[in-house]
Amino acid sequence: MTAPARRVSARLGAIAPSATLAVDAKAKALKAAGRPVIGFGAGEPDFPTPDFVVEAAIEAARDPRNHRYTPAAGLPDLKQAIAAKTLRDSGYEIDPAHVIVTNGGKQAVFQAFASIIDPGDEVVLPAPYWTTYPEAISLAGGTHVEVFAGADQGYLVSVEQLERARTDKTKALLFCSPSNPTGAVYSPEQTKAIGEWALEHGIWVITDEIYEHLTYDDATFSPIVRAVPDLADQAIVINGVAKTYAMTGWRVGWMIAPADVTKAAANFQSHLTSNVANVSQRAAIAALEGGLDDVHAMRAAFDRRRKTMVSMLSEIDGITIPTPTGAFYAYPSVSGVLGLTLRGRRITSSADLAAIILDEAEVAVVPGEAFGPSGYLRLSYALGDDDLEEGVTRMQKLLGEAK
Known part of the structure; x- marks a missing residue:
């Protein structure tokens, strides 16, 4: 039978x-x-969500331009706003053409792994980690290798731990600071050391910066690409408006990557979802351009x-x-x-x-x-x-x- x-x-x-x-x-x-x-x-x-962002969305909904398909990788105005925001908040310049606007940060995470991971590749994943990371790695065909730092380390992994986890199959490192789920923040010195380790060994860094504006006491957000500028050609930056602007339901995230990765991810997105809802994109432009009060x-x-x-x-x-x-x-x-x-x-x-x-x-x-x-x-x-x-x-x- x-x-x-x-x-x-x-x-x-x-x-x-x-x-x-x-x-x-x-x-x-x-x-x-x-x-x-x-x-x-x-x-x-x-x-x-701040009132001025909601008002921008209402106005956008009345504009027939937003009732149609737009470029799959994002509205040019939003990609330009993301580039300006990156310079303002992270301190380095990017080409708007290297930005892909996604349906929330989760799509950006999945597309980042899908863009660079092949079956058999390993991704070093500091733990505790956000619950979606290992699933996205597996769907991309990769294997995650956990590197655990407990409460005694303040939930911050060391370069020595990362090095012990590295093999000839290591393709990428997931880096998240400030961290979900722990709230830990790597210092500028720790961030630079990790970035230099990745650069030395040719390891991609997928850096999730969605909580960049939420730091306390003497902690500061340190963008890993600013800490190690030469890492830009092997780094993918994940971000979005959800946490910073209380816009979780608007579903606007983005990824910033080198040109070849951006092209591959944009092709993928053109078949997967096409453009993010235009009203949400217009709202995101207002958020990014409206200041941080x-x-x-x-x-x-x-x-x-x-x-x-x-x-x-x-x-x-x-x-x-x-x-x-x-x-x-x-x-x-x-x-x-x-x-x-x-x-x-x-x-x-x-x-x-x-x-x-x-x-x-x-x-x-x-x-x-x-x-x-x-x-x-x-x-x-x-x-x-x-x-x-x-x-x-x-x-x-x-x-x-x-x-």
Whole structure:
């Protein structure tokens, strides 16, 4: 008898769902059912998109030019605005022709890997990592090689660790600073050392800079291409308006790459999605050209919430939390809680702990298994102050019962 044909391809069947979106969806479903769930799962600012950006979109929607197809790689005006923004914020010049506008940062990440990775290639992936990176690498035919830095290292990998992971199959390094999920920020000196290591060994760097404007205390965003200018010919920069301008739903990201990579990625996008929605692109132009006053106001709120969350989490026995200096995430180690019992349930992993916290305290957090090794939780502080304090207070009370 002939074996039944596979209904779903092995390639797509192997993809793990986004853990962060799954947690957020479950929290929203429980809230819709009437439960007072507080969600720390999604990396999404709770602020509305700035009014001037919304007004630009309304005007764009009335313009018939935006009702038609436009160049697949992005509106020329937006590509020029991205080039000007890169010079303003990152301190180096780029050719607008080297920009591809994508449907959010996730498409840029996937296209970056798809553009340079062949089957058998290895990508060095510092961990903890954003949950989408390994899936994008696998879909491109590559293999990710984890390099882990725990709380004792402030979640920052060293050049020595990267070198130990390098093989003759190493094609690229994923570099994310400020980091999702940890909130760690590499110093200018660390960034330069990593860039020089990659340059020396001919390794591509895919650098995700989506949180560039969200740094705190004495941390500073250091673009790796500015730190090592010669790296520009083997670097792909990922960015977008989602986090900086509270525009997650507008779906505008971009990638900046050398000419040959840009050409390949643009060809791919012409078949995959064609152009990003023109109204969203016009809104992104307004955001990039409109200054950073709203951004600074949001950053100040994130900073206040960051301090509150770190202070409150630090009061819980068994939890260790390096102070995050970027993005809007806290990433506490919960190793001191593993092995304990809580309301009759044994805590054997951070996934167990996250499930107990949701069931017993009605607080949604993402377990470390989504980002690498078990033993950690990710909590976003991109939510209102009152909800943040209430949610962590519930966790304090619940975990106080662990024994």
